[in-house]
Amino acid sequence: MKNLRDEFPLIAKNKFAYLDSSATSQQPKCVLKAVDDYYKKSHANPHRGTYCLSVEATNAYDFSRQKVADFLNAHFEEIVFTKNATEALNLVAFSYGSFLKKGDHVLLSLMEHHSMIVPWQRACKTHGATLDYIKLNNNFELDLDDFEKQLRKKPKIVGISSVSNVLGTKNNVKQIIEMAHSVGAKVLVDISQSIAHEKFDVEKMDADFVVFSGHKMYAPMGVGVLFAKEELLEAMPPFLLGGDMIEYVYEQETTFAPLPQKFEAGTQNVGGAVGLKTAINFLEEIGFDKIKEIETELTKYARAELKKLKFVECYFTSNAKNHENVISFNLKGIHPHDVASILDSKGVFVRAGNHCAQPLLRSLGLNSTCRLSLSLYNTKQDIDKLVEALKYAYEMFFKTK
Template identity: 45%
Template sequence: MTTNEYRQDFPILQTKINDEPLTYLDNAATSQKPQAVIDAMADFYAHGNANVHRGVYTLAAQATDRYEVVRDQVAQWLNAARREEVFFTRSTTDSLNWVVQTYGEQFVTAGDEIVVTVMEHHSNLVPWQQLAHRKGATLKYIGLTADGQLDLADARKQITAKTKVVAVAQASNVLGVTNPIKQLAQIAHAQNAILVVDGAQSIAHMAVDVQDLDADFYAFSAHKIYGPTGVGVLYGKYDLLSQLTPAQFGGEMISDVDWQTTEFAAIPERFEAGTPNICGVIGLGAALTYLQSVGLDTAQAIEQRLTKQLLTGLIAMPGITVYGPESPELHGPVVAFNVDNVHAHDIATGLDLAGVEIRAGHHCAQPLMRYLHVNATVRASVGLYNNSDDVDRLLTALESVKEFFES
């Protein structure tokens, strides 16, 4: 029995599924929450609930302070140059749509190019696709190398003097690869384009330094990093943010409203219209504190060991196709695969009977599925609370499911 001292921090892992121990391997979709996050959110509603940036009474001031402390936490986590470069949204999807609705609407014109990769999640593809349709711009794609990594040589061909935006995931939610963000930033900036980074699949698994990456915008969701759903983060370079008109209007994003004109509040408040998800932001702060206490290096070591065990087991199993690099050194904690002649959903249903929870489908990446010539894949993804027993249960259950369909 392989233990993991962090499992006890996550109460849901005591749950049974179909009378079997819960083996949760769908961390790429959402992570489970430690008790520290659950407690912080319950404490806010029980003892600290008030609206932020409004009241002068004690409870409101305390709520505002707690909310703003998390902004500082996030700015430090990302190594933003200043705290004003961070503001809160509903999700990664919301953040990326915000960039499209502000920067895209203001600066992309007919004849411009928008460059994405074939591995993008729909959240970092569909908004740009729709913007291109509205503006008469051209949407272009960077392809992959034979082992599923981003093709930098193709990136240099696709990004031209006409390119206005390059939008890319830092890590793929299917292929498990980490993309060369710094090099892409250099290529994009040499053509006077901006770089928009989807950090949903990387934020919990690696150190992120937006200044070192030279990303112009960087988006992620709290629920991918052991925090609650309903909270997203968008980082943007201050000089860029200062040029943008808010995407939403209403309470608390204003400085002064007259009969016919409005003066907006300072950055970042001007981009946070209405009452935010205060409790969710506090939950994000608790999640960052928790992960910091574990240590990102410790979490990475756990995930790398388990990814190697999972890849090795799958590659050794006849009739299995693994997507993305087979080398554990090149493969992050997301592993997509298929079983010959068995639909991914059938595999997932069989694994669920054994208490093994994985994802099956197109993973909100249908163009990538077409690129790979498949309709769907099975996807297992590990987190810091998983252990080798989880991987063993997956591999054992997978053998049984394969035998059932083969017979």
């Protein structure tokens, strides 16, 4: 097999340890080339022109959608391209959220990203519904007993991420969906943190809504995906309005285009969609079993190495099998931003802050954390480099005292 690092120009050319793939992943040569080729050879506005180039751009866009549909085991009409997962979440909260009535409940896990929380806050306020949260147990996992209890309120919607972007906790999505369906709730799953690492089959999972961002799975920024069951999309009002999503426009009335165009107003990111299709091909060529093998080994190694450092406090589940790719930690007595700056000076790139999950951090009694995240181009050397830099940071702070 090819050396995976060599496939990523930005990784191969530099000596730094890039440990922030949960924020955005780097892109492989094949994706960069596919986007470049699209703009050099096939670019025009899709759906509009009758000339051959526009037809080519339309084909490029349609083939990309079909690829995403096949990847998720969904139908072509069930795939809506968005700017990112955030836009997809806003679409669902605005559009499906418009069916909420006074007294209804919406249930989210407390480990959700702000992009899940904030749109549902507004939807609930607008329609007089109540927003509830599933608590965590003291092992950084969802408390399924609490979930069961909350389900007695018969929520209309349950929103959950497959993997926490702060804790790396992997949720049992299948079980959660089954439990939620048993009380008639629709389930919205944010798979942004897992899609580069594990396949998601919407039919097998019986998910109602699924969202992810392309840029966290080796595709360019600016393209994301919403999957929703066809009957739901049919019933939902459109989100953004404008060109390309209409059928007939009269002075006072409009009828809308069929799925999926109904949810794609304006000129779309065709180059991004082509990049996404290529990124999926890239992942499938390596194979998800191989990806899992590489990344599980890395996560295991990082857990073990960090645990050896007495001055590091880690926030991850003790069940290694429920833990993927993301590790939050703090150096005792040093603010994460100082740690991240010092690591930066040693060529180790991690994120510090609240990771767009303030309610989660607050519930853990934390203000902010450092976060490392691993991807298939990372190596054990990256983690060794991190460990050395952490020791340096600790000494730098505590030798002055």
